[in-house]
Amino acid sequence: MLIGIVRPVESKTATVQAEELDEIQDLLAAQTPPGWELASAPVAMAKKDTVLTAEGTIVRRDGVEEIEADDMAALEAKVPEGYRLLSVRTV
Numbered sequence: 001m002l003i004g005i006v007r008p009v010e011s012k013t014a015t016v017q018a019e020e021l022d023e024i025q026d027l028l029a030a031q032t033p034p035g036w037e038l039a040s041a042p043v044a045m046a047k048k049d050t051v052l053t054a055e056g057t058i059v060r061r062d063g064v065e066e067i068e069a070d071d072m073a074a075l076e077a078k079v080p081e082g083y084r085l086l087s088v089r090t091v
Helices: 021-030 072-077
Strands: 001-006 011-018 036-040 044-045 051-062 065-068 083-088
Touching: 001 072, 011 021, 021 051, 065 072, 072 083
Parallel strands: none
Antiparallel strands: 001 065, 001 083, 011 051, 036 051, 044 051
């Protein structure tokens, strides 16, 4: 028997502007719902400007579930649409 751990695969982006990196982080944190986390936030500054612009990628990290099957092919077939198989263990 195999047990697989699956999690939803979902992401969104948020673009924010501020004059300091701390403000950028605060603005992105305010747009990050519970169960999600900020995966990346590259920052750019236009020439002759003091405003920073960041496009944050926010990814879902909650919704973890277990699925069971007798073999790997059956386990992979049970992964719901929009989910990713994270790990597999044998029981």
